[in-house]
Amino acid sequence: MITLGHYLVLSALVFGLGLYAALSRRNAVAMLMGIELMLNAANINLVAFNKYAAPGAMQGQIFALIVITLAACEAAVGLALILAAYRRFETTYVDDLHLMRW
Amino acid sequence: MNLGLIAPELWLGLLGLGLLLVEMITGSESKRVVGWIGAAGLALALVPSWGLLGQPARLMFGGAYAVDAFAAFFKIVAAVSGILVLLAAMAFFRDRPAEHEGEVYVLIVFMVLGLVAMAAAADLILLFLAIEFVSLISYVLAGSLKADAKSSEAGVKYFFFGAVASATMLYGFSYLYGAGGSTNLYQLGPRLAGLPTPFLVVAAVLVLAGLGFKTSLVPFHQWTPDVYEGAPTPVTALLSVGSKAAAFAALLRVLYVALPPGAWVSVLAVLAAVTMSVGNLLALSQQNIKRMLAYSSIAHAGYMMIGVVALAASPTPMGSGVTAVLYYLLAYVFTNTGAFGVVIAAERLLGSDAIPDYAGFGRRAPLAAFAMTVFMLSLTGIPPTALFWGKLSLFGAALQSGLGWLAVVGILNSALSLYYYLGVVRVMYVQVPADTAPASEGLLTRALLVAAAGATLVLGIYPEPFVRLVQHASLLLRV
Structure with missing residues (x-):
């Protein structure tokens, strides 16, 4: 029997992995993938809560659908910015973007 | 439904779309026209916003959107900062040829629309949408001087800090939804009141990651100096007044309406x-x-x-x-x-x-x-x-x-x-x-x-x- 707890543990794991990737990876594209994981962890939560905690209305599922769309927009904008920076710096490693410090 | 109550939003949306068309047909020498029309349009948006100040407070769209004097005040703040920033941007782009001058003016107008929505959102879904709308525009604006390496760097840094912050905030929203069984802030308030404080503190901190990022609250402030220095100066001005004001509006509404004070x-x-x-x-x-x-x-x-x-x-x-x-x-x-x-x-x-x-x-x-x-x-x-x-x-x-x-x-x-x-x-x-x-x-x-x-x-x-x-x-x- 799969309970709400299982989903919450799964989403916490996915969120933690995503956060770890976003904070520890230095390659911009890999960081973007970490952020996608974080957003999807929230989606798992939203859909699971919709099923177990608030089964009457569809708000959780609608929220998840909107987040999926937004994640696509965010990836598009992020990749565009990474590409613009790549043209100037010829690297996708964020540590090499250091014209400004303290 | 009385459309007059969302007249400023409708007008700002139309203004932004109209400006996109104007931007397409103006030559690269006369992009300032876009800026002037934008500033005049934002000034016009002040009229219905001022009128809304006196309206009785109410919720629209199934409780998702608040029309009250608080929201109307922030409509005025957003429009005024938009006008000032557009003037600053026109001064900034004078005798400085830039590839995307017209787009910057249009995006500033759209950003004002996003700020207005942030201050009035009364539902987690709409609030998240509005914050992301503002964020995506600000990332692009920060990196909009493609010929300037610092601007590109600022764009990338702002994007990564911002995306992590909003994903964290969304994770917090998902717990608020799970605990309260609703995405509406005004319904969440009474339902969250009785919950154990440790849980609420964690949820509040997750939500604060997103809104604290926008207001540059320590410890979510690291992006601020680099982005302020690298972004085009008028954009920096907009981030420092517009985004900050709307983020404070959203923060006040979320904390005051939905979360019990003990949590934060x-x-x-x-x-x-x-x-x-x-x-x-x-x-x-x-x-x-x-x-x-x-x-x-x-x-x-x-x-x-x-x-x-x-x-x-x-x-x-x-x-x-x-x-x-x-x-x-x-x-x-x-x-x-x-x-x-x-x-x-x-x-x-x-x-x-x-x-x-x-x-x-x-x-x-x-x-x-x-x-x-x-x-x-x-x-x-x-x-x-x-x-x-x-x-x-x-x-x-x-x-x-x-x-x-x-x-x-x-x-x-x-x-x-x-x-x-x-x-x-x-x-x-x-x-x-x-x-x-x-x-x-x-x-x-x-x-x-x-x-x-x-x-x-x-x-x-x-x-x-x-x-x-x-x-x-x-x-x-x-x-």
């Missing part, structure tokens, strides 16, 4: 003290004016957070904490946009952002230097300028709510900030320049500086009508 007052009080101190201490040694203003903006987020926590700690229905925050934000819009206006003028005249290069600015460009003096005095909180009253009411609210220690930290920090704000004034008037030739700011910049400095002084000398305005706007917060 003590956390935020400590963060407020840390934010002020970190911002001011790091600002002391800055040699780049945009970086200095970035740390100053962090410090001011800390001051304003005093009002946010004073609101919760004070049981009186007067809500003096919110009133203080709203007044502070209004004053900060004029003061900080004006300061960035001077920075734009100095970039054009001196070709530098370094504070030592401002030497002799007082003799070379007397009007800009005088305006800068007004703004620096206001940022320090010295009468007769606008932020003096802002700070006074913030510290007063803190004392009233039994947070005397926070007021003391704030006063000490203000004294500390005197050093670096007046440092700029000293360089402009006292130090001997290498070049003494008079330099002209240009008509547009002059108009912007006179308007901003005038408003800063008016708010400082004759604050009564504005105090009445913010009191009216803060009373209706609860709908």
